[in-house]
Amino acid sequence: MGQIVLKQEGAIAVLSVDRPEALNALSRELVDEMDLLVERVRKDPEIRCLILHSEKNFAAGADIKDMADCDEEAAKAFVFSPTYDKIEELPIPVIAAIEGYALGGGMELAMTADIRIAEKSAKMGFPEVTLGIMPGAGGTIRVPRVTGEAAAKELIFTGDIISAEKAAAIGLVNRISEDGEVLRDAMKLAEKLCRRGPIALAAAKRTIRAGQEEPDWKRGIQIEAENWAKLFNTEDQKEGMKAFLEKRKPEFQNR
Numbered sequence: 197m198g199q200i201v202l203k204q205e206g207a208i209a210v211l212s213v214d215r216p217e218a219l220n221a222l223s224r225e226l227v228d229e230m231d232l233l234v235e236r237v238r239k240d241p242e243i244r245c246l247i248l249h250s251e252k253n254f255a256a257g258a259d260i261k262d263m264a265d266c267d268e269e270a271a272k273a274f275v276f277s278p279t280y281d282k283i284e285e286l287p288i289p290v291i292a293a294i295e296g297y298a299l300g301g302g303m304e305l306a307m308t309a310d311i312r313i314a315e316k317s318a319k320m321g322f323p324e325v326t327l328g329i330m331p332g333a334g335g336t337i338r339v340p341r342v343t344g345e346a347a348a349k350e351l352i353f354t355g356d357i358i359s360a361e362k363a364a365a366i367g368l369v370n371r372i373s374e375d376g377e378v379l380r381d382a383m384k385l386a387e388k389l390c391r392r393g394p395i396a397l398a399a400a401k402r403t404i405r406a407g408q409e410e411p412d413w414k415r416g417i418q419i420e421a422e423n424w425a426k427l428f429n430t431e432d433q434k435e436g437m438k439a440f441l442e443k444r445k446p447e448f449q450n451r
């Protein structure tokens with residue numbers, strides 16, 4: 197217990213792995229604890245943005261020591277997707293603030309975020325193929341979505357550990373912070389997002405995903421139009437537009 201911590205600062209929650217001796221490698225127990233904390237975030241309407249950040253190293257992957265002797269059945273315990281999918285499906289913006297190493301299942305955790313910021317000296321990648329396996333916690337699905345298939349294949353096939361600069365160039369991360377400032381930058385972005393309409397943000401997140409998954413783009417446009425119109429039933433839409441007309445800042449409700 198205690199190898200993963202959820203801290204709340206107002207409407208912003210920060211989820212951190214605290215296992216420095218193993219570069220924040222992710223054990224099954226640790227991800228079980230993560231699952232409970234993610235559920236807590238999901239259920240708390242006060243929390244309007246989640247940051248994934250761990251000191252020194254984001255996470256050096258799933259725990260190799262635990263997996264070394266697994267057979268197919270035992271390996272399934274290290275498919276972290278049920279928890280990772282819950283993070284991606286949170287109805288709030290999730291920001292990954294990456295320090296140090298984010299590798300394998302650790303980088304796959306960062307891929308569950310909506311926005312990724314890496315410090316200049318961060319190192320990222322999917323070294324699974326160097327271990328005789330492949331990404332197994334959503335990487336083969338989420339990486340092509342942001343980098344395109346060719347860059348995703350090069351990253352996953354080579355198992356290369358790449359720099360923050362290269363990660364930004366292929367779209368794996370949104371932008372780069374100075375070393376030591378990535379959490380501060382993520383907090384600043386989170387504060388901005390917490391000033392936006394939470395119901396609208398949740399609708400935008402849901403609609404972007406639906407559009408990506410809808411093969412018929414015309415249907416995607418229809419889903420967007422339906423979700424857009426529904427927002428006019430919310431107090432936030434009334435308050436948002438009234439505030440504009442009265443030349444003041446809007447006071448949005450909790451999600």
Ligand SMILES: C/C=C/C(=O)SCCNC(=O)CCNC(=O)[C@H](O)C(C)(C)COP(=O)(O)OP(=O)(O)OC[C@H]1O[C@@H](n2cnc3c(N)ncnc32)[C@H](O)[C@@H]1OP(=O)(O)O
Binds near residue numbers: 218257323
């Ligand atoms: C579904 C998901 C699957 C996966 O995620 S598969 C795993 C993917 N991850 C990796 O392949 C990364 C493995 N780690 C490394 O390659 C190296 O580490 C680094 C390049 C990240 C850093 O190398 P260096 O600076 O030389 O440190 P060090 O001595 O290798 O590591 C310090 C301690 O941390 C432990 N550790 C690092 N990564 C993991 C891991 N993923 N699982 C378990 N332990 C890990 C080591 O063993 C060692 O510990 P000790 O001091 O007791 O020897």
